[in-house]
Amino acid sequence: MEDNPRFFDLVGNVRSMRRLKPDPIPESLLMKVLNAGVQAPSGMNSQPWAFLVLRRSEDKHWFADRYRDASESRFGNRDSLTEGNSPMARQFRVLQYQMNHMHEFPVLVMVCGLRDWAFKAPESERVGLAPPNYGAVYPCVQSILMACRGVGLGAALTTMHQVFENELMERFRIRWNTVS
Numbered sequence: 001m002e003d004n005p006r007f008f009d010l011v012g013n014v015r016s017m018r019r020l021k022p023d024p025i026p027e028s029l030l031m032k033v034l035n036a037g038v039q040a041p042s043g044m045n046s047q048p049w050a051f052l053v054l055r056r057s058e059d060k061h062w063f064a065d066r067y068r069d070a071s072e073s074r075f076g077n078r079d080s081l082t083e084g085n086s087p088m089a090r091q092f093r094v095l096q097y098q099m100n101h102m103h104e105f106p107v108l109v110m111v112c113g114l115r116d117w118a119f120k121a122p123e124s125e126r127v128g129l130a131p132p133n134y135g136a137v138y139p140c141v142q143s144i145l146m147a148c149r150g151v152g153l154g155a156a157l158t159t160m161h162q163v164f165e166n167e168l169m170e171r172f173r174i175r176w177n178t179v180s
């Protein structure tokens with residue numbers, strides 16, 4: 001079988017893109033990208049993901065404000081970190097841009113997952129809520145990032161919103177489900 005050079009070009013060029021234009025994303029393009037996400041593999045083909053898509057300005061502002069707070073408390077004042085031309089300084093500059101402009105990005109997609117005990121956890125130790133099974137949704141997340149690249153959209157994976165996860169879930173009425 002012959003290699004598909006376009007695939008290797010795509011997979012080798014999926015980069016975090018954080019300076020994003022505010023231009024609206026057509027619904028059909030968004031669906032195309034999310035449809036690529038849901039083709040990802042999952043344990044027992046359980047497809048344990050759901051999407052929260054923020055497009056309304058007030059929702060994006062709400063999210064971006066909390067993201068900035070979480071980011072600042074994680075990294076403190078970044079001004080000194082952004083000076084110069086080192087790879088780290090350049091990285092912090094673009095992270096700062098992302099943080100300050102997040103409310104302008106056309107779409108913020110939250111990939112939600114489930115709580116699930118690790119297969120190896122003995123029944124007797126399964127007390128209280130199962131831990132979030134983040135690993136189960138990353139194939140879907142990666143497919144979404146690749147699909148964005150494939151259709152010419154910029155995107156970046158972020159996880160900082162875990163800091164305000166409870167507030168996020170309350171505002172958008174998301175409940176933790178466990179695998180049944």
Ligand SMILES: Cc1cc2nc3c(=O)[nH]c(=O)nc-3n(C[C@H](O)[C@H](O)[C@H](O)COP(=O)(O)O)c2cc1C
Nearest residue numbers: 014015016017018091095098156157158159160161
């Ligand atoms: C598990 C995981 C968590 C990440 N969390 C964040 C994050 O909170 N904020 C962010 O800006 N990028 C986050 N990233 C993106 C990485 O910073 C990025 O992929 C990495 O620096 C490599 O850069 P590249 O994607 O341009 O190749 C995360 C990536 C992974 C895989």
